[in-house]
Amino acid sequence: MQAITPFISRGLPRASQENSIETLFPLSDASLKLFDTFPVEVISTVFLHYKDYKVTDRSHGPLARLKLGRICRRWRQIAWSTPRLWAELYIDREHATSQTHVELAKEWLGRSGTLPLSIQYYSKNCNDRAYGGIVPQVYKQMFEAIARCSDRWYSLTLGLPSALLEDLGSLPLPTSTLHDLALHASWQDDDNFCIPNYPRIATFFQCSPKVVDIACLNAALNWTSVTVLKLELVDVAEVLFIFQTASNLSDCSLLEVVDRGSDMSTVTERGLITCPVLKDLFIQFGDGQAPADFCNVVSLPALKYLLFESFEDYDIEFSMNDVITLLSQSLCPLKKLHINEAEFEAGSLTNVAPLLSSLTELHITFCPAFFEGHSTEYDAFDAFYQFLANPGQSATHPLLPHLEKFEWVGNKPYLWETIPGLLEPASHTGASYSRPLRLVSIHCHEPPSAHIPDIPMHVVRQLLEYPDVKFDFMVELPEFEHPGRDWWKAALERWDASTAT
Secondary structure, three states: OOOOHHHHHHHOOHHHHHHHHHHHOOOOHHHHHHHHOOOHHHHHHHHHHHHHHHOOOHHHOOHHHHHHHHOOHHHHHHHHOOHHHHOEEEEOOOOOOOHHHHHHHHHHHHOOOOOOEEEEEEOOOOOOOOOOOOOOHHHHHHHHHHHOOHHHEEEEEEEEEHHHHOOOOOOOOOOOOOOEEEEEEEOOOHHHOOOOOOOOEOOOOOOOOOEEEEEOOOEOOOHHHOOEEEEEEEEHHHHHHHHHHOOOOOEEEEEEEEOOOOOOHHHHOOOOEEOOOOOEEEEEEOOOOHHHHHHOOEEOOOOOEEEEEEHHHOOOOOOHHHHHHHHHHHOOOOOEEEEEHHHOOOOOHHHHHHHOOOOOEEEEEEOOOOOOOOHHHHHHHHHHHHHHOOHHHOOOOOOOOOOOEEEEEEOOOOOHHHHHHHHOOEEEOOEEEOOOOOEEEEEEEOOOOOOOOOOOHHHHHHHOOOOOOEEEEEEEOOOOOOOOEEHHHHHHHHHHHHHHO
16 A cells, blocks of 8 residues: 555645644643553544544645654554544545545545545536536546445535536445435536436435435435435425435425426326425425425425425515415424515415414514515505414414414514414413413514514503513614614613603
């Protein structure tokens, strides 16, 4: 095996070579002599702690642990024969540019023995046009070096040009130990990926990871074992395809789900697609058609947390009917809902409220992409809060009877008069109940076209009757910087002043 020390000498500045021992261990000569008397097992443990400390310092790249080998022969022998030092490999954009780097990676992995491997490999951001459709050969060689140990992969992250990820080929060894898989493709123009029925890369089709994170790429996998999934810039047809077999999926984040016009007939022809154990769904859409495509054919009977919004505040108009359809056919015990009401029809939260009887946390934002705002437009949205403050209006079910946390953040005034109604006992079909609220949080960001009013004194008096409830009322005014002014504290000061006179 090629000696590794000469590479270090070439890779480190002379000052770094001369001072490396002081940098590694800033101890006195006496302390270092004492350290050298320790048993090999103790020194190995110290080296491992050094590795864990340096792993957060990406500027060292793969050189940090290699410095251990140039202090002295004994240190080198101990470091080289401690497999745990070499079971993690981080290859950044600066250390994957030459054949020497490839050989270094081979030696590094060779020293890891038979241990499971955690590998992160990021290349420079190249693209098809800049390289004439040809990925630098060293990138391919680096992956081939990594793939020689594919039977020991435990965690693999590849942040590579799309042209390379699509040309990896088959793996030389089975990957039965792979637990975490992350594939992030870089493109010069994402539009080249956003076409109907984009093909899947087959390199990992026999892999059965449990945690998967894929961005700007379609990959064939054994989805049955996946429990945690994150997809970014993904066709809704691909999501539905995955959901067909992801029977153990429990936590899912979908960022920028779009409808590319792919053929979904083979996916939807068998009726509803059920993910039986999916509990947490964080879904952001990139266009207005994808929500209907998704909600009309998916059932999530175990769903407990749902975040439903546009990706990066895209200007998209959603229909609350899609959310109602999803919840109705899922019959799920939803506990938490996070939604941007400005993206739906004004007041439409009233329509979904009867389906939220198991909800314990409601997080609402009012963050429109474009909204000047005036009182008549606010009134249409405020109808839901008036409805929520008068739960007896519901003819079929008590409204949010188990609600413990109510949080609202928005770029408009909030209707303070409705807050006592959240807390006051209500009756439904002759039975009385009170919501077990522990927190009411209202954060207003004053828009240029509207004024945030003070909390009325009669509302303050009513809220003081609930000492076990935490009230968090904040207002960010144009003249105040974040985090804004404590509106509840200001209201209490005005209350104390009024009652003292």
